[in-house]
Amino acid sequence: MSGHSKFSNIRAKKEKNDAAKGKIFTIIGHELALAVKQGGADPNSNSKLRDVIAKAKANNMPNDTIQNGIKKAAGALDSVNYEELQYEGYGVNGVAIIVKVLTDNKNRSAADVRSAFTKGKGSLGAQGSVSFLFEEKGQIILDKEVMDDLDKDFDSLMDIAIMAGAEDLIDRDDSYEILTVPADFSSVRENLEKENIPMVQAEVVLIPGNTVSVTDEEAVKNLRKTLDLLDESDDVQNVYTNWEEE
Known part of the structure; x- marks a missing residue:
């Protein structure tokens, strides 16, 4: 799940079992295929592909796996039919949820998402029903401990970032x-x-x-059920909520 508390979620996912890592690699593999289809297999001329490669490396995907994914996508452009x-x-208690999907089977994805909302006692809405509550941003997460080891404090990082x-x-x-x-994200990442x-x-x-706090135990249980079920779907790329998790 993504949001203002993203770092703890990233770290938890990276510490999960091989099945969780396998899902991350599957998602990135689909993103590589789509990026190659949209802009070609040369990262020097395809900024989207460069971004996905950077994401793959941040998730410890081996270089051989990345390159094989690019080559496979380049050799099978006609068979790459992923849609975003x-x-x-x-969700319960009025928590807004946005689900980003990358899929080659819309019916399967729709069924997975609908089931997750239903089992968590939430409800799907129309396009635009909650997106106005969110803002699209390029987001780059740095581990504070790693920055301390590199003698990079807040002020020095602020100078570098700006x-x-x-x-x-x-x-x-x-x-x-x-x-x-969003338009500056690729160049900022590359400059860093x-x-x-x-x-x-x-x-x-x-x-x-703005975020929503949920204190009722049953409501929290249902929210977690919805998010866990969404996370289990290989088609689900990202899930965003305005839930202020404790």
Whole structure:
């Protein structure tokens, strides 16, 4: 799940079992295929592909796997039929949920998403029903411990981020969060790479304008059920909510 508390979620996913890692690799493989279809197999002339490669490396995908994925996609352009879809709805207690899907089977994806909402006692809505509650931003997450080891404090990172073209740098409990406008995301990420700044994750995300606190145990249980079921679907790329998790 993505949002203002993204770092803890990223770290938890990376510490999960091989099945969870396998899902991340599957998602990235689909993103590589779509990026190659849209802009070609040369990352030098395809900024989207460069972004996906950076995401793959941040998730510890082996270089051989990345290159094989690119070659496979380049050799099978006619068979790459992935579509990017977005579903919107509400979980219990009015929590807004947006589901980003990358799929080659819309019926399967729709069934998975609908089932997750239903079992968690939520409801799917029409396009635009909750997206107005979120803002699209480029988001780059830095591990604070790693930055400390590199002698990079908030002020020095702020200088680097602004020089790279970022909009803002936010100090979180265990991470730094760099925000950009979506159009500047690729160039900011590449400028940070040139400065040898290691990134936990870097991608364009949806950030809620305001968050919702949920204290009822049954409601929390149902929200987690919805999110866990969505996470189990290989077609689901990202899930964004305005839930302020404790």
